[in-house]
Amino acid sequence: QKEVEQDPGPLSVPEGAIVSLNCTYSNSAFQYFMWYRQYSRKGPELLMYTYSSGNKEDGRFTAQVDKSSKYISLFIRDSQPSDSATYLCAMNSGGYQKVTFGTGTKLQVIP
Amino acid sequence: GAVVSQHPSWVICKSGTSVKIECRSLDFQATTMFWYRQFPKQSLMLMATSNEGSKATYEQGVEKDKFLINHASLTLSTLTVTSAHPEDSSFYICSARPLAGGDNEQFFGPGTRLTVL
Numbered sequence: 001q002k003e004v005e006q007d008p009g010p011l012s013v014p015e016g017a018i019v020s021l022n023c024t025y026s027n028s029a030f031q032y033f034m035w036y037r038q039y040s041r042k043g044p045e046l047l048m049y050t051y052s053s054g055n056k057e058d059g060r061f062t063a064q065v066d067k068s069s070k071y072i073s074l075f076i077r078d079s080q081p082s083d084s085a086t087y088l089c090a091m092n093s094g095g096y097q098k099v100t101f102g103t104g105t106k107l108q109v110i111p
Numbered sequence: 112g113a114v115v116s117q118h119p120s121w122v123i124c125k126s127g128t129s130v131k132i133e134c135r136s137l138d139f140q141a142t143t144m145f146w147y148r149q150f151p152k153q154s155l156m157l158m159a160t161s162n163e164g165s166k167a168t169y170e171q172g173v174e175k176d177k178f179l180i181n182h183a184s185l186t187l188s189t190l191t192v193t194s195a196h197p198e199d200s201s202f203y204i205c206s207a208r209p210l211a212g213g214d215n216e217q218f219f220g221p222g223t224r225l226t227v228l
Contacts, residue, residue, distance in 0.1 A: 008152055032215050043204050043219035044155070088155070092215065101154045
């Protein structure tokens, strides 16, 4: 079993839809959770960074962490064609520990 | 701010040759740089962690003699793929952790696509 599971998609939604992206994990030591966006043939860029359980909102993006279920989510409101990319979840136990990435979910927002 | 560059962005080489990839932090100093490889539709896999002035720490299963890492300064790390083979073809991405930044902060380069013929 992989430490981090993420549905690779692809996920196609119409412009303006609410997008829900999810990851599950098995390592209960993970405390820091990140979401990265990666455009084709580019390096990942950090979107959201959360610590422990709870919600965090930044513009159209909301990150949720449920440590009891070992489940994290990223919601994108009013999705735009420019949101079309691969979204990777990532997590670690903190400090200078190794970051473990999900495989990424490819999202396509159709105009 | 927080820009990381990689050079070259893509490279094609013959089997058996060596290829060097540079990773530079352009506007900050990086205590630590990370090297990842990414196969199509797969996750980023950490290959090694390099700290300026010391030997790199390699992940299990990564051959240190094949993937040579040099972190000569606080703004430059290089990855040399020695005696490259077609199975080394992949997308190599570096990231850099700022000297003055949060514990988990790292900024990624744009990646280098290596194709070995």
